[in-house]
Amino acid sequence: xxxxxxxxxxxxxxxxxxxxxxxxxxxxxxxxxxxxxxxxxxxxxxxxxxxxxxxxxxxxxxxxxxxxxxxxxxxxxxxxxxxxxxxxxxxxxxxxxxxxxxxxxxxxxxxxxxxxxxxxxxxxxxxxxxxxxxxxxxxxxxxxxxxxxxxxxxxxxxxxxxxxxxxxxxxxxxxxxxxxxxxxxxxxxxxxxxxxxxxxxxxxxxxxxxxxxxxxxxxxxxxxxxxxxxxxxxxxxxxxxxxxxxxxxxxxxxxxxxxxxxxxxxxxxxxxxxxxxxxxxxxxxxxxxxxxxxxxxxxxxxxxxxxxxxxxxxxxxxxxxxxxxxxxxxxxxxxxxxxxxxxxxxxxxxxxxxxxxxxxxxxxxxxxxxxxxxxxxxxxxxxxxxxxxxxxxxxxxxxxxxxxxxxxxxxxxxxxxxxxxxxxxxxxxxxxxxxxxxxxxxxxxxxxxxxxxxxxxxxxxxxxxxxxxxxxxxxxxxxxxxxxxxxxxxxxxxxxxxxxxxxxxxxxxxxxxxxxxxxxxxxxxxxxxxxxxxxxxxxxxxxxxxxxxxxxxxxxxxxxxxxxxxxxxxxxxxxxxxxxxxxxxxxxxxxxxxxxxxxxxxxxxxxxxxxxxxxxxxxxxxxxxxxxxxxxxxxxxxxxxxxxxxxxxxxxxxxxxxxxxxxxxxxxxxxxxxxxxxxxxxxxxxxxxxxxxxxxxxxxxxxxxxxxxxxxxxxxxxxxxxxxxxxxxxxxxxxxxxxxxxxxxxxxxxxxxxxxxxxxxxxxxxxxxxxxxxxxxxxxxxxxxxxxxxxxxxxxxxxxxxxxxxxxxxxxxxxxxxxxxxxxxxxxxxxxxxxxxxxxxxxxxxxxxxxxxxxxxxxxxxxxxxxxxxxxxxxxxxxxxxxxxxxxxxxxxxxxxxxxxxxxxxxxxxxxxxxxxxxxxxxxxxxxxxxxxxxxxxxxxxxxxxxxxxxxxxxxxxxxx
Numbered sequence: 001x002x003x004x005x006x007x008x009x010x011x012x013x014x015x016x017x018x019x020x021x022x023x024x025x026x027x028x029x030x031x032x033x034x035x036x037x038x039x040x041x042x043x044x045x046x047x048x049x050x051x052x053x054x055x056x057x058x059x060x061x062x063x064x065x066x067x068x069x070x071x072x073x074x075x076x077x078x079x080x081x082x083x084x085x086x087x088x089x090x091x092x093x094x095x096x097x098x099x100x101x102x103x104x105x106x107x108x109x110x111x112x113x114x115x116x117x118x119x120x121x122x123x124x125x126x127x128x129x130x131x132x133x134x135x136x137x138x139x140x141x142x143x144x145x146x147x148x149x150x151x152x153x154x155x156x157x158x159x160x161x162x163x164x165x166x167x168x169x170x171x172x173x174x175x176x177x178x179x180x181x182x183x184x185x186x187x188x189x190x191x192x193x194x195x196x197x198x199x200x201x202x203x204x205x206x207x208x209x210x211x212x213x214x215x216x217x218x219x220x221x222x223x224x225x226x227x228x229x230x231x232x233x234x235x236x237x238x239x240x241x242x243x244x245x246x247x248x249x250x251x252x253x254x255x256x257x258x259x260x261x262x263x264x265x266x267x268x269x270x271x272x273x274x275x276x277x278x279x280x281x282x283x284x285x286x287x288x289x290x291x292x293x294x295x296x297x298x299x300x301x302x303x304x305x306x307x308x309x310x311x312x313x314x315x316x317x318x319x320x321x322x323x324x325x326x327x328x329x330x331x332x333x334x335x336x337x338x339x340x341x342x343x344x345x346x347x348x349x350x351x352x353x354x355x356x357x358x359x360x361x362x363x364x365x366x367x368x369x370x371x372x373x374x375x376x377x378x379x380x381x382x383x384x385x386x387x388x389x390x391x392x393x394x395x396x397x398x399x400x401x402x403x404x405x406x407x408x409x410x411x412x413x414x415x416x417x418x419x420x421x422x423x424x425x426x427x428x429x430x431x432x433x434x435x436x437x438x439x440x441x442x443x444x445x446x447x448x449x450x451x452x453x454x455x456x457x458x459x460x461x462x463x464x465x466x467x468x469x470x471x472x473x474x475x476x477x478x479x480x481x482x483x484x485x486x487x488x489x490x491x492x493x494x495x496x497x498x499x500x501x502x503x504x505x506x507x508x509x510x511x512x513x514x515x516x517x518x519x520x521x522x523x524x525x526x527x528x529x530x531x532x533x534x535x536x537x538x539x540x541x542x543x544x545x546x547x548x549x550x551x552x553x554x555x556x557x558x559x560x561x562x563x564x565x566x567x568x569x570x571x572x573x574x575x576x577x578x579x580x581x582x583x584x585x586x587x588x589x590x591x592x593x594x595x596x597x598x599x600x601x602x603x604x605x606x607x608x609x610x611x612x613x614x615x616x617x618x619x620x621x622x623x624x625x626x627x628x629x630x631x632x633x634x635x636x637x638x639x640x641x642x643x644x645x646x647x648x649x650x651x652x653x654x655x656x657x658x659x660x661x662x663x664x665x666x667x668x669x670x671x672x673x674x675x676x677x678x679x680x681x682x683x684x685x686x687x688x689x690x691x692x693x694x695x696x697x698x699x700x701x702x703x704x705x706x707x708x709x710x711x712x713x714x715x716x717x718x719x720x721x722x723x724x725x726x727x728x729x730x731x732x733x734x735x736x737x738x739x740x741x742x743x744x745x746x747x748x749x750x751x752x753x754x755x756x757x758x759x760x761x762x763x764x765x766x767x768x769x770x771x772x773x774x775x776x777x778x779x780x781x782x783x784x785x786x787x788x789x790x791x792x793x794x795x796x797x798x799x800x801x802x803x804x805x806x807x808x809x810x811x812x813x814x815x816x817x818x819x820x821x822x823x824x825x826x827x828x829x830x831x832x833x834x835x836x837x838x839x840x841x842x843x844x845x846x847x848x849x850x851x852x853x854x855x856x857x858x859x860x861x862x863x864x865x866x867x868x869x870x871x872x873x874x875x876x877x878x879x880x881x882x883x884x885x886x887x888x889x890x891x892x893x894x895x896x897x898x899x900x901x902x903x904x905x906x907x908x909x910x911x912x913x914x915x916x917x918x919x920x921x922x923x924x925x926x927x928x929x930x931x932x933x934x935x936x937x938x939x940x941x942x943x944x945x946x947x948x949x950x951x952x953x954x955x956x957x958x959x960x961x
Contacts, residue, residue: 426439448464617680695771696770715768810822
């Protein structure tokens with residue numbers, strides 16, 4: 001009678017697996033001389049036989065029932081047991097036999113078939129037990145022996161399964177066949193108390209416990225251990241015995257370019273193990289996966305490296321829930337092989353919570369003792385705040401039950417060379433102390449790349465996961481877009497040591513300007529002066545001078561730094577503008593903006609021997625060299641007649657002028673002479689140059705009027721300061737001014753100027769030096785707006801109009817309302833408030849008596865042109881009439897108003913005139929024009945036309961109320 005076996009019949013209750021020992025939990029596999037015995041392997045094989053794998057269970061359920069023919073004579077229980085065992089062995093052999101034919105073929109099917117064969121062998125063992133069971137139940141006397149026999153059968157089947165497993169898997173690895181991806185460490189999976197298990201459907205690569213990765217000749221291997229990597233990072237295993245240096249992660253995923261233990265770069269494909277030797281030990285390295293630019297590298301090793309690898313996994317698992325790192329506000333801690341950054345913002349009052357940012361995300365408040373679960377790549381991690389106080393907090397991060405540290409902590413001052421952040425379109429982001437500046441333009445429609453500008457360069461396209469490099473100083477920085485967010489893009493920026501050592505300022509002000517070759521410009525309120533020499537033909541570099549320094553080459557997007565006072569500025573070539581000019585970006589920090597540094601508009605070099613004098617920058621800086629120090633590191637000199645000063649090499653000394661300032665810098669010694677560089681700012685250069693043609697010196701006391709330069713200079717010292725460093729002096733009646741040592745006065749004289757310097761003080765006398773240029777010895781033109789007061793005393797003539805006129809007081813009227821004065825030797829009466837007008841070199845000028853003092857000092861005011869209005873405004877102005885032809889100019893109202901006739905209308909009823917140079921307008925007959933004479937209303941009226949003479953003239957009248 002045929003018997004049908006039901007594969008879905010309930011099997012015997014599974015045995016509870018033995019608890020792993022500490023050695024096995026640590027991931028340490030036995031070495032060859034400690035190979036597991038059949039007794040040690042039997043429980044595991046039994047458990048596998050009693051519980052089909054999740055992959056095989058559906059196949060077993062779908063398979064049709066197996067039917068075998070009944071024997072001619074009913075066999076005994078022993079015969080049935082033996083037959084079942086024989087059938088199971090034959091089935092195993094039939095399934096294993098094909099495997100032997102494929103040994104050495106490098107096919108992945110060998111390993112998988114071996115694993116399935118072992119699993120099915122266990123299934124046959126279960127069927128055999130099911131057959132034997134009813135016979136022993138009918139005969140209770142055989143129950144005990146049946147149990148013992150069942151255990152023996154299962155032990156034998158388990159032993160065969162182990163043998164098949166070792167043989168098949170060992171053969172597959174020898175052939176370097178592709179193998180399944182190495183799963184996360186089973187040690188880590190068994191020791192994850194600090195992290196809640198992921199919810200179903202979380203998508204984590206937990207799966208079934210990983211199986212050991214086989215090595216040649218069945219060498220024992222440790223459980224695999226994972227490390228997360230990014231482009232440019234290094235994964236270290238077994239205390240550094242195995243190192244995987246990642247050069248690049250494929251933007252499309254599935255592969256990385258890496259160097260294994262210092263070897264040449266090779267490609268690691270996902271799920272394909274590669275054998276590498278770590279000293280005497282053999283390791284298997286596999287790319288387990290890539291998620292958002294973060295790769296998972298798994299490794300398993302034999303021998304001592306495998307022992308160390310297992311020990312590391314066990315230690316990480318034990319310490320993960322307990323070890324933490326101290327982080328202060330403003331610092332960033334990097335975990336998980338520097339792939340996860342935790343930024344600490346602040347601690348709440350009382351230390352009950354802290355504000356943290358995970359991988360550049362928004363700051364969130366986390367209570368002490370609380371945990372935050374997040375995903376790094378596709379690895380589940382948890383951040384825990386263990387303790388907090390106002391000075392900082394203790395943070396720990398664990399991923400899949402292993403410690404994500406040791407963490408590296410970067411300070412708030414930018415000492416870290418990497419950072420993660422979120423950038424948004426049209427919002428400029430500055431990172432790593434302004435070394436990386438990002439302006440995101442857009443994310444591509446397919447979501448695979450970004451368009452952005454790095455360090456103010458042109459727009460470029462960068463694929464997600466692919467780093468984009470920019471030069472910074474002598475180093476470089478790389479910016480990698482990681483993932484798209486709702487607001488923008490999450491990025492990672494990292495700089496090498498050379499870039500981090502480059503001196504950069506925390507920008508407080510910046511300007512981008514354009515300058516054409518051969519021109520110069522000033523940026524940052526004049527603090528940075530740029531002189532562009534040329535732009536390279538490819539537009540990738542420029543030659544320029546910064547702040548009048550030597551010409552240097554600046555490559556595009558490679559900023560250079562320069563000291564500016566107590567701070568720092570930087571200059572960067574950002575590319576060529578459409579106009580053909582160079583776009584230059586200048587930036588300065590707060591300390592530089594607060595520094596007062598002279599940036600010369602023009603410079604001049606000079607070489608002087610001790611005792612030499614030289615006028616530099618057209619006389620704006622008069623230098624006399626006294627000596628050069630024996631070591632050549634300093635000089636003693638005086639400038640503009642001041643005291644001797646010491647100038648150290650390379651350190652400029654400033655000299656203030658009347659307008660602006662100049663400076664002198666000692667550059668070094670050239671033989672027995674000193675090389676200097678003088679420079680003046682724009683304000684100092686704005687005044688006319690001063691080149692004296694004659695110089696005089698004299699000692700002057702207080703209240704001791706003197707004349708110099710053939711009478712062109714009249715000096716009167718009023719006071720000398722107690723410290724003998726300054727004096728008050730009147731020059732040419734221009735009023736008292738302060739003259740300091742080393743800061744000369746320049747006064748206009750004639751058509752030029754004279755310079756007066758205070759050199760020294762000895763025995764109550766001030767030594768003055770006066771120099772005048774050639775124009776000072778020529779009479780100055782009559783100013784059209786002259787208005788000044790003159791004091792007249794008896795027997796003291798006063799020269800007016802630069803010596804063109806002399807006025808002398810002759811008599812004061814008894815009523816003290818008039819004076820008699822001699823004007824160039826001719827007597828005239830000058831009544832109070834009644835001006836005496838006269839022409840002077842084409843200008844209408846006048847004198848008016850404004851008062852007589854008790855000391856018989858007559859005060860007169862002299863004025864010309866527009867200045868005459870102030871002279872005559874207070875006195876009565878009688879009506880006056882003038883006849884004027886077309887094109888002529890007449891002066892009315894005591895010469896205070898100039899009226900020019902442009903045209904007489906054909907009807908003779910109106911004129912076109914210009915008053916005091918103003919716009920031409922109409923003056924109609926019978927419609928007088930009112931004008932303001934320094935606050936006094938006056939009238940100009942057109943009276944008619946005189947046609948009796950050879951030229952037609954207009955009759956104009958002027959009068960004041």
